[in-house]
Amino acid sequence: MARERDEAKRLAILSGAKRLFAERGFHGVSVSDLAREIDLPVGSIYTYFESKESIVATVVEEGWAVFVASLEAALSGPGGPDERLSLVLYRFLPRLFADVDFISIVLAEAGKSFGLKDKLERLSSLVSGLVTELAAERGLLMDFPPERTKTAIVVCFLGSIEAVHLGMCAGIDIGPEDVIDYIRLSIERGFGVEIIKPVQLE
Numbered sequence: 629m630a631r632e633r634d635e636a637k638r639l640a641i642l643s644g645a646k647r648l649f650a651e652r653g654f655h656g657v658s659v660s661d662l663a664r665e666i667d668l669p670v671g672s673i674y675t676y677f678e679s680k681e682s683i684v685a686t687v688v689e690e691g692w693a694v695f696v697a698s699l700e701a702a703l704s705g706p707g708g709p710d711e712r713l714s715l716v717l718y719r720f721l722p723r724l725f726a727d728v729d730f731i732s733i734v735l736a737e738a739g740k741s742f743g744l745k746d747k748l749e750r751l752s753s754l755v756s757g758l759v760t761e762l763a764a765e766r767g768l769l770m771d772f773p774p775e776r777t778k779t780a781i782v783v784c785f786l787g788s789i790e791a792v793h794l795g796m797c798a799g800i801d802i803g804p805e806d807v808i809d810y811i812r813l814s815i816e817r818g819f820g821v822e823i824i825k826p827v828q829l830e
Contacts, residue, residue, distance in 0.1 A: 638676045640666050642690070645683045650729035653736060654684055684733065688742045691730045696750065698723065703754055709762035710821045716755070717808055717815075718825050725792045725804035735793060751785060752778035766819050784811065 644666040648657045659680055663670045677683045702715040724731070734744075756777045788807050795802040812823050 633676060637668065637672065641668070641673055641676055641683065642687055646687045646691075646729045646733065649684055649687070649736075650732035654680070654733075684737060684740075685742060687730070687733060688737065691727065692734075692747055695720070695724050696747075696754075699751070699754060703758055709758050709765055710823060711826075712758060713762065713815060714823050714826055716758075717812055717823060721788070721808055721811075722804060724789070725807070728793065728796050731789045731793050732797070735790060748782050748785070749778075752781040755781045762815075762819055762821065766821060768819060784814075 641662070645657070645662055648662060648665055652661075657680070659670055659673055662680075662683075663673055673683075677686065698720050699716065702720055703712055705712060705715065759777060759781070788811065791800075791802050791807050792804050794800045795804075795806075815821070815823055
């Protein structure tokens with residue numbers, strides 16, 4: 629008889645796995661380690677996931693889905709492009725940066741087949757559309773090809789999460805606020821616009 633699945637147990641497995649994978653690395657954690665961490669029998673874990681690989685893939689997929697859904701909501705919201713960029717900077721990047729375990733796993737497992745290329749392509753398409761809209765509103769001519777805009781966004785994104793990760797895990801004196809402030813200044817200087825923190829977030 630198949631075991632009944634419990635969503636709370638599934639989430640506990642993912643939460644424990646995310647913490648352990650971030651701390652020890654994927655290869656440094658066994659399913660037995662995970663079972664001990666969350667106080668479940670090994671067999672219970674296999675009720676929800678067929679392998680350790682499927683666990684880490686789910687951590688990445690579900691974490692990324694939450695981040696992108698939040699980003700899409702901000703980008704499709706009301707207000708001009710500068711107001712929507714403000715939401716990206718002050719609401720959604722802090723949420724991502726706060727999840728150091730997720731960032732650690734994404735950076736460590738980036739070479740795996742989690743569709744990172746497609747994820748980054750979707751991310752860069754979303755943000756480059758907003759950047760193009762902001763440039764048009766400000767009457768600025770984008771003097772490099774659209775694919776370079778996407779490249780710049782991917783480099784900025786990956787560099788940002790790496791900087792936050794190193795700041796928190798390696799003691800480098802750069803925090804999430806510093807990274808956000810750098811991105812804000814880059815946007816303001818590049819587009820001649822002031823990015824104001826949303827009032828409800830102050």
